[in-house]
Amino acid sequence: MPSNSQGIDRAAERLANTVSKIAAAGLVLMTLVIAWQVFGRYVLNDSPAWSESAALVIMLYFVLLGAAVGVYEQFHLGLRLFVSRLPAGWKRPVFVIAQLLVMTFGAAMAWNGMRLIDYTSSHIIPTLGISRSVAYWPFVMCGGLIVLFALVRCAVVVRDKGATDPWN
DSSP states (O other), rough: OOOOOHHHHHHHHHHHHHHHHHHHHHHHHHHHHHHHHHHHHHHHSSSOTTTHHHHHHHHHHHHHHHHHHHHHHTOOOHHHHHHTTTTTTHHHHEEEHHHHHHHHHHHHHHHHHHHHHHTTTEEETTTTTEEGGTTHHHHHHHHHHHHHHHHHHEEEEEEETTTTTTTT
């Protein structure tokens, strides 16, 4: 029977895969918006006013969601160069400390994103007619996912005590 941390790791992997697919869909959507903008500008000689703002908002979502997945996939900055030079007994504790720092960053990102949402909720993006706060929700989502994924990585490292390198 799998342990709780293995089940949590599998659930986090499924979540990371889902978030990655959403981010990829956002990239495709942004590409379509930019393609429409180019078509409108050069073929119709009437560039849509909303396309640039929409592309920027969409880009915030897929870039930040992709960054959160990077924490789970461990392709973020994680002190690897420094840790690779440490003796085997130090790698695990330093990895956990690095993940705690990443969690702190994610929590600050989510907290300050919520503050931005609160501050800008009454501001409207003129070309889209929607609240400026829509552009700050990805910071909250990304921060929360960063905390979750770093926490899962810590749980996996604590569970797998036989592993010498927590980044493998």
